[in-house]
């Protein structure tokens with residue numbers, strides 16, 4: 001019996017490792033300039049935890065077998081703990097996890113504490129139950145003011161713009177797809193019309209909660225890699241349970257060449 005348990009534990013361990021090594025459930029393609037550092041950090045964490053996992057599981061299997069009941073009538077002995085050992089592995093675990101945290105913090109801080117590059121393309125993202133809308137400032141480079149009482153989904157005024165009176169709003173472009181040019185820094189300004197949502201694009205390695213009452217900036221640059229897959233089209237999903245329609249709350253990110261982007265933006269502008 002002990003041997004069977006030891007074998008099952010070993011088997012589960014080897015299969016688990018195999019799934020990771022063979023990359024059965026692995027990341028989608030990375031299309032952002034910051035993605036490589038993030039994937040590297042993830043891999044480092046995975047390898048360190050993986051080695052500990054394998055050592056612990058194989059140790060468990062070994063002890064199950066080694067200290068099995070051999071039927072020779074020997075009494076079991078019990079340990080009442082060993083303070084030195086306890087302290088050792090608690091400190092070791094603390095060093096590993098705090099160390100990983102510091103390394104990861106660097107990458108996170110680069111994205112969140114450092115502002116977008118000057119001249120980054122600014123786009124507002126509005127999340128609402130259950131859709132995303134995007135606003136481009138137009139040729140004047142300025143977002144017109146929003147008026148809560150003018151918000152009307154029925155006529156497509158998701159942001160509450162007053163194009164008749166606000167000069168800066170006249171050329172604003174509101175879209176249902178997030179179109180961006182490749183290789184150009186993009187700054188998104190996230191806002192919510194109602195409850196908490198989240199902006200998540202797996203391929204950008206980017207996820208940020210959107211909180212009502214706040215304007216949260218995030219920034220990234222899509223790389224050439226983005227154009228090679230799926231026609232440059234990637235899913236944007238909401239990852240905060242935001243209501244009954246949460247499951248279908250999504251939009252698409254369309255990465256284009258600079259030329260295609262300009263054309264696309266003109267088409268969008270004409271449709272306002």
Ligand SMILES: [Cu+2]
Pocket residue numbers: 127128129130196197198238239240241242246249
């Ligand atoms: Cu949502």
